Amino acid sequence: MSDVELDFGAFVAARATSLLRMAYLACGDETEAEDLLQTALERTYRNWDRVHRDSPEPYVRRVIINAAISRARRRAILSIIPMHSPPERSARATDVDLRHVLMEALRALPPRQRAVIVLRYWEDLSETQTAEVLGCSIGTVKSQASKAMAKLRSGLGRESVEGMIGNAHA
Amino acid sequence: MPTLEETIRQVMADETARLHAAPDLAERVMRSSRATRNRARVLTLATSVAVITAAPVGYLTLNSVATTGQAPSISATPEPPAIDDTPPVASAPPELGDLGDGREFGHVKVGYLPERLKWSNWSVDFGDSYSTAYNFDGDKNGFYCVQIYMYEEAAVQDIDSQIQRYRDEGEGEEVILGDRTGYLVVQDVGEDGGKGTPTLFLTMGAEQRAAIMFSPTYAKEFSGAEAVNTELKKIAEGLTPAN
Numbered sequence: 001m002s003d004v005e006l007d008f009g010a011f012v013a014a015r016a017t018s019l020l021r022m023a024y025l026a027c028g029d030e031t032e033a034e035d036l037l038q039t040a041l042e043r044t045y046r047n048w049d050r051v052h053r054d055s056p057e058p059y060v061r062r063v064i065i066n067a068a069i070s071r072a073r074r075r076a077i078l079s080i081i082p083m084h085s086p087p088e089r090s091a092r093a094t095d096v097d098l099r100h101v102l103m104e105a106l107r108a109l110p111p112r113q114r115a116v117i118v119l120r121y122w123e124d125l126s127e128t129q130t131a132e133v134l135g136c137s138i139g140t141v142k143s144q145a146s147k148a149m150a151k152l153r154s155g156l157g158r159e160s161v162e163g164m165i166g167n168a169h170a
Numbered sequence: 171m172p173t174l175e176e177t178i179r180q181v182m183a184d185e186t187a188r189l190h191a192a193p194d195l196a197e198r199v200m201r202s203s204r205a206t207r208n209r210a211r212v213l214t215l216a217t218s219v220a221v222i223t224a225a226p227v228g229y230l231t232l233n234s235v236a237t238t239g240q241a242p243s244i245s246a247t248p249e250p251p252a253i254d255d256t257p258p259v260a261s262a263p264p265e266l267g268d269l270g271d272g273r274e275f276g277h278v279k280v281g282y283l284p285e286r287l288k289w290s291n292w293s294v295d296f297g298d299s300y301s302t303a304y305n306f307d308g309d310k311n312g313f314y315c316v317q318i319y320m321y322e323e324a325a326v327q328d329i330d331s332q333i334q335r336y337r338d339e340g341e342g343e344e345v346i347l348g349d350r351t352g353y354l355v356v357q358d359v360g361e362d363g364g365k366g367t368p369t370l371f372l373t374m375g376a377e378q379r380a381a382i383m384f385s386p387t388y389a390k391e392f393s394g395a396e397a398v399n400t401e402l403k404k405i406a407e408g409l410t411p412a413n
């Protein structure tokens with residue numbers, strides 16, 4: 001096995017699970033997350049000579065996030081235009097657990113806002129790093145994060161969330 | 171009490187705890203890349219040094235690249251076929267195939283595109299409706315700038331109903347493009363990054379409609395809605411039936 005293969009194999013062994021989880025949070029689908037990760041890693045491997053000098057992880061992360069956003073946008077168009085009807089929304093259950101409610105709210109966010117939340121609160125990236133991944137300004141990250149958090153609060157109903165949090169920790 | 175941010179972190183950790191990358195992922199990625207590279211080499215050879223051997227391509231083991239000037243060696247042992255080097259496609263919609271520069275797809279030709287746009291290498295084909303897109307770098311996984319969605323035969327009814335709904339709701343405006351008509355509207359299809367998706371629906375005939383869309387992000391590159399609409403109209407005017 002060549003040095004490149006050893007290096008790449010070590011990187012994948014160390015980081016693939018974390019990247020897979022990020023991909024899942026960004027796209028909301030397990031199969032698509034696996035596809036996103038494999039596609040991103042293939043591109044990374046092809047460019048390993050250039051990518052590995054710094055940390056390859058930001059590069060992979062950027063490919064995954066941008067591909068997830070792009071696919072989500074296309075899916076939005078594909079699902080709305082041909083069917084010309086708004087997506088059905090299931091009735092709000094009162095006894096669903098916090099995880100389910102929050103994940104549904106996260107999935108309901110526009111793709112770029114969802115990406116900001118995932119990068120900021122899952123990857124723990126700074127606003128500057130998030131802006132670099134998304135190729136936008138820090139101001140855009142701030143405004144997208146603010147809007148996303150407002151939607152999460154609004155969609156969930158802060159009181160009920162706090163109630164659930166309280167119950168969960170009781 | 172934890173903050174919402176802390177709760178989100180915990181929920182995301184709980185939700186993803188079950189997910190683990192496949193142990194053979196690195197090997198699959200590398201095998202896939204090798205297979206892609208070998209296919210490219212075989213194609214290069216097929217077009218440049220096809221006279222070297224009459225042996226079946228599958229029985230070539232390529233120890234050198236054609237561009238080095240060295241002849242490839244021939245082995246009696248074929249390389250094992252890469253059986254899992256392509257991502258699963260079961261759930262992916264069918265594509266229109268290689269469209270070259272993307273200026274002709276399905277039953278239409280694209281006569282005008284804004285500057286710098288290239289075919290994105292992405293398309294879908296549902297038979298009586300199909301679509302492709304254009305962006306800056308031709309990256310299939312990149313952002314789209316302009317997408318053209320075609321509706322034909324039975325699919326025309328769907329899109330006509332949608333346009334009628336916009337009319338009924340007072341959204342958008344009728345436009346005339348030479349001897350054809352269209353409908354301009356900013357759709358809310360769930361995209362973020364802007365105020366919606368500027369769209370021009372074009373009637374190309376009794377059984378053919380087109381929806382020409384600008385991504386909200388791309389639309390921001392223009393000076394305003396009027397400039398975007400001007401570009402949409404130019405694309406519509408250049409969109410004609412293929413021979």
